[in-house]
Amino acid sequence: MSFIRSQILVCAGTGCNSSGSATLIKDLDKELKKHSLSKEVEVIRTGCFGLCELGPVVIVYPEGTFYSRVTSEDIAELVEEHLVKGRVLTRLVYHETIGDNKTISINDIGFFKSQERIALKNCGIIDPENIDEYLAYDGYKALQKVLLEMEPQEVIDTIKGAGLRGRGGAGFPTGMKWQFTKNAQGDSKYVACNADEGDPGAFMDRSVLEGDPHALIEAMTIAGYAIGANEGYVYVRAEYPIAVKRLAIAINQARDYGLLGDNILDSGFNFTLDIRLGSGAFVCGEETALLNSIEGKRGEPRPRPPFPANKGLFGKPTVLNNVETFANIPSIIRNGSDWYSNIGTEKSKGTKVFALGGKINNTGLLEIPMGTTLREIVYEIGGGIPNGKAFKAAQTGGPSGGCIPSEHLDTPIDYDSLIQIGSMMGSGGLIVMDEDNCMVDIARFFLDFTCDESCGKCPPCRIGTKRMLEILEDICAGKGKKGDIERLESLAIGIKSSSLCGLGQTAPNPVLSTIRYFRDEYEAHINEKRCPSGVCTELLSFVVVEEACKACGICKKKCPVDAITGEKKVIHNIDQQKCIKCGACIEACPFDAIVKK
Amino acid sequence: MLKDAKIENFDDLKIIIDKHRETPGCLMQIMQEAQQKYGSLPIEVQDMIANELNMPLTEIYGVATFYSLFTLEPKGEYNIGVCLGTACYVKGAQAIIDKISDKLGIKVGETTEDGKFTLEATRCVGACGLAPVMMINDDVYGRLQPKEIVEIIEKY
Numbered sequence: 001m002s003f004i005r006s007q008i009l010v011c012a013g014t015g016c017n018s019s020g021s022a023t024l025i026k027d028l029d030k031e032l033k034k035h036s037l038s039k040e041v042e043v044i045r046t047g048c049f050g051l052c053e054l055g056p057v058v059i060v061y062p063e064g065t066f067y068s069r070v071t072s073e074d075i076a077e078l079v080e081e082h083l084v085k086g087r088v089l090t091r092l093v094y095h096e097t098i099g100d101n102k103t104i105s106i107n108d109i110g111f112f113k114s115q116e117r118i119a120l121k122n123c124g125i126i127d128p129e130n131i132d133e134y135l136a137y138d139g140y141k142a143l144q145k146v147l148l149e150m151e152p153q154e155v156i157d158t159i160k161g162a163g164l165r166g167r168g169g170a171g172f173p174t175g176m177k178w179q180f181t182k183n184a185q186g187d188s189k190y191v192a193c194n195a196d197e198g199d200p201g202a203f204m205d206r207s208v209l210e211g212d213p214h215a216l217i218e219a220m221t222i223a224g225y226a227i228g229a230n231e232g233y234v235y236v237r238a239e240y241p242i243a244v245k246r247l248a249i250a251i252n253q254a255r256d257y258g259l260l261g262d263n264i265l266d267s268g269f270n271f272t273l274d275i276r277l278g279s280g281a282f283v284c285g286e287e288t289a290l291l292n293s294i295e296g297k298r299g300e301p302r303p304r305p306p307f308p309a310n311k312g313l314f315g316k317p318t319v320l321n322n323v324e325t326f327a328n329i330p331s332i333i334r335n336g337s338d339w340y341s342n343i344g345t346e347k348s349k350g351t352k353v354f355a356l357g358g359k360i361n362n363t364g365l366l367e368i369p370m371g372t373t374l375r376e377i378v379y380e381i382g383g384g385i386p387n388g389k390a391f392k393a394a395q396t397g398g399p400s401g402g403c404i405p406s407e408h409l410d411t412p413i414d415y416d417s418l419i420q421i422g423s424m425m426g427s428g429g430l431i432v433m434d435e436d437n438c439m440v441d442i443a444r445f446f447l448d449f450t451c452d453e454s455c456g457k458c459p460p461c462r463i464g465t466k467r468m469l470e471i472l473e474d475i476c477a478g479k480g481k482k483g484d485i486e487r488l489e490s491l492a493i494g495i496k497s498s499s500l501c502g503l504g505q506t507a508p509n510p511v512l513s514t515i516r517y518f519r520d521e522y523e524a525h526i527n528e529k530r531c532p533s534g535v536c537t538e539l540l541s542f543v544v545v546e547e548a549c550k551a552c553g554i555c556k557k558k559c560p561v562d563a564i565t566g567e568k569k570v571i572h573n574i575d576q577q578k579c580i581k582c583g584a585c586i587e588a589c590p591f592d593a594i595v596k597k
Numbered sequence: 598m599l600k601d602a603k604i605e606n607f608d609d610l611k612i613i614i615d616k617h618r619e620t621p622g623c624l625m626q627i628m629q630e631a632q633q634k635y636g637s638l639p640i641e642v643q644d645m646i647a648n649e650l651n652m653p654l655t656e657i658y659g660v661a662t663f664y665s666l667f668t669l670e671p672k673g674e675y676n677i678g679v680c681l682g683t684a685c686y687v688k689g690a691q692a693i694i695d696k697i698s699d700k701l702g703i704k705v706g707e708t709t710e711d712g713k714f715t716l717e718a719t720r721c722v723g724a725c726g727l728a729p730v731m732m733i734n735d736d737v738y739g740r741l742q743p744k745e746i747v748e749i750i751e752k753y
Contacts, residue, residue, distance in 0.1 A: 200720065
């Protein structure tokens with residue numbers, strides 16, 4: 001028997017993969033072979049560890065040394081130092097884990113300290129392509145308990161008691177959804193999983209699929225047993241190739257182990273699972289549109305009622321939950337509903353995964369108990385705003401949500417508090433913006449998104465979002481008129497109240513919340529034709545800073561419209577009438593002597 | 598990638614259709630595989646799917662034009678996708694697009710005349726930690742700055 005003395009965990013989530021972790025793994029294998037260490041040192045590719053900013057991330061156990069931004073060139077030295085000589089390669093160790101003369105455990109650094117991992121329990125810890133590792137971490141124990149010891153109604157009661165609410169955005173109580181579907185009449189029923197994670201800036205569902213796919217399979221099988229379904233579908237974005245591949249591998253492994261298919265664990269219960277790929281339509285994140293898409297149709301939403309619980313996939317009763325919701329199920333079954341309901345706030349139980357991005361030091365994935373404040377997320381876990389800039393707003397809920405300004409930084413985050421301050425939980429994207437981001441431009445960005453993704457079925461959404469976008473484009477281009485803010489508000493109310501599905505009903509939220517908190521920016525654009533953050537190009541002028549200009553003539557040569565005048569040793573000047581604001585001069589100037597104002 | 602699908606490859610399409618024919622809701626799976634095979638879904642391909650599945654062509658066309666990943670026209674040899682997710686946007690993805698547009702002389706959604714590059718603004722690719730991000734086929738470039746663009750494109 002071989003003796004493994006050390007394990008090297010390499011993150012192979014999409015973030016780290018994009019920064020080259022696949023090559024790292026090959027290089028590591030090669031280097032280990034060179035030193036004849038292949039038998040005693042094991043390289044394990046794991047799912048997302050959370051700290052994508054520092055990718056590719058490599059952790060060496062048993063020491064738990066956390067190396068960040070490792071490149072192929074570092075591998076030879078890393079193996080030589082750490083694995084041959086047993087010395088930590090200090091220059092690659094993540095600086096926050098270096099204390100006074102000793103390394104600090106990764107679990108004690110700011111980013112991880114306040115986290116509580118349930119949905120992400122195994123992400124970054126196990127090899128997602130190896131079912132045995134999942135089994136070793138209590139995998140499929142919940143399924144075993146459910147199938148052999150519990151009645152379907154007991155399962156539903158446990159989920160109800162835990163207080164789990166849907167993590168896809170709307171926050172509907174999961175237990176109730178299951179109950180409705182169980183009670184519905186139908187000769188066959190379905191379990192469907194929404195893995196069509198379309199909110200820009202959210203990637204927690206992908207990380208679960210990539211890092212812990214068996215948790216989803218286990219949870220969907222449990223749901224099948226609880227509601228009386230024998231078939232399940234996972235609807236995944238085609239843009240997530242790694243997730244699709246790992247899920248497919250996991251389904252095959254589960255089938256080989258008798259954990260999917262006929263007579264699972266000799267219980268007499270049958271369950272099969274199939275993957276369906278999306279094809280790039282945001283609206284398919286809406287539940288009825290998603291069901292249409294699984295059926296091979298255009299992903300247009302259906303009127304509700306009837307709700308999917310009564311008439312869902314192929315007209316049969318269907319339970320539809322998102323990935324993160326399912327990922328909580330096995331832990332709830334294993335540990336009981338009381339354990340879960342003790343975490344979080346009164347009406348929002350458990351934890352929530354957020355994808356932290358934008359102007360923040362630690363971008364990545366984190367899981368925190370409900371009720372954590374935004375301040376803790378931004379400043380403690382996220383490590384604050386880079387380059388000494390000031391926090392302006394945090395955007396949650398993607399195109400359905402809103403921007404939260406600094407005065408609400410201390411709001412405890414849960415479903416209800418976020419709605420109160422004009423945003424929503426959404427699927428958990430959390431984008432931080434600093435003083436350099438223009439809030440009118442952000443509103444325009446989101447409306448551009450929803451307008452483009454509107455399926456066109458109902459006029460309020462199809463036409464209304466277009467009209468709102470036109471007004472916003474005008475405002476950003478310096479053509480804003482008095483009364484535009486009021487026009488936007490009135491359109492928003494109309495669209496919210498009369499659209500068919502969640503996409504239209506929430507599309508105006510980014511505009512409403514930015515008007516609510518940043519009305520002054522709208523007014524500056526409209527009344528003074530000025531963009532306070534210096535983003536909206538049409539409202540800016542490019543000017544030469546006289547003190548910095550060395551009169552070198554480089555910008556003059558670069559200007560495509562000859563708008564720059566000046567000779568050698570004569571300070572240059574930009575003719576505002578001719579300038580097309582292309583920015584070529586700013587890029588060309590070696591002395592940073594041209595600025596946007 | 599085949600630009601002219603209609604001539605000799607119908608057999609492959611038949612195989613794809615037959616593989617999925619019995620699956621409920623098989624249309625999108627067939628179209629996804631057909632596009633992988635042919636690079637796009639020209640009208641001949643849609644027509645054959647319609648005939649084989651005994652569905653109206655309008656329905657196939659309706660699905661093909663609804664989803665953004667289906668394309669009726671062949672794309673360039675290299676597909677440049679600049680992520681326009683929120684994280685990338687707030688970190689300056691628009692400037693990246695403008696730079697590429699400028700360099701290649703094409704707008705978003707267009708293909709260069711020599712058929713080499715297609716420029717697209719994509720939805721969030723989920724690599725928010727590396728924002729702003731662009732992909733050229735399967736190669737990912739992260740933490741981009743506009744001044745790096747020319748050098749990257751010239752590699753292709």
